[in-house]
Amino acid sequence: MTSIFQKLTRPFTSSTLRFAPEQTAKMDVPEGAQKCTLAAGCFWGVEHMYRKDFASKGLLDARVGYIGGDTKSPSYRSVCSGTTGHAEALQVVFDPAQVSYRSLLEYFYRMHDPTTANRQGPDVGSQYRSGIFYHDAEQKQIAEDVTKKANDQWYNGKIATEILEAGTWWDAESYHQEYLHHNPSGYECPSHFLRKFPPLS
Template sequence: MATEIATLGGGCFWCTEAVFQQLNGVTAVESGYTGGSVPNPSYEAVCNGTTGHAEVVRITFDNAVVSYRELLEIFFTIHDPTTPNRQGADVGTQYRSVIYFHTPQQQDTAKHVIAEMANVWDAPIVTELSPETTYYKAEDYHQNYFVQHPQQGYCAFVVAPKVVKFRKMFADKARG
């Protein structure tokens, strides 16, 4: 198995994590923080916007089963890449749309996918493209959040529709 890591921020990490956990070829998804200036940030500090971190997911995937390009294509359909520092009602720099690349190949692929997606959206894409920085795993209670709390209000009304959308649009790539 040839594994690779992708780090993506598309708003609340609970949403992004829940979708990518459904994808064939993904071996692990972890919620965390990156892109900020404070070491070992807490969720509370990230949420009050003083650390500069984005909520992200770190995805480990088998690139023989699912490509980095396919991850990005899914990423651009499950969040709105045209709203700076916002996803729906979630507002703040921690919810920015961002791709942290790990290799020059990922950077190149991301540039191409962003250019292609510009034709799909009615507004300009504001997704940041940055080199991977220090990553911090989010607190344990954030890991597998949707799986553990599907009836919680935010999960039922915000996360679940994104999972349904993914399963409908990418049925051939979803786990059974």
């Protein structure tokens, strides 16, 4: 099977993709790629971990942004106020021939604390909630299955993660993209680390 890395990319034209102020470049999404949209607290650390651990394993691009609320063109300041309904989130574009959606979700449940509603470590507010935003029926089924298994086998029934249909995505401002790459000593949420759980059965 030909990897989609070898295919020409095309501009992503989904009507559900929007851009917040100061964001200029749209994602390029190759033919056959898929999206995975997740909220796990402060998006700087979430993006940094996914890029580091999946850069050579099927991750094509990753953007931080806002999803889950009703406010149009949200800014970082407005989202941090907790009044927009949006969560800080990560949207990954990946090659399903190299990494599965299931693997990305299992990683999600290892790299943050999904048991605290509207909180990750010291970061408190609905913008820091845990969420999986699925893009089709297959992703919804996988998200529900992985969540049930992680809840039963890893978290003793305490998972508070939302599983919701992905609505409009808003890219965060450009200075947030790859923030910890450009600012290595920048803030990282202490809840962002890989838990040493056994494989899900």
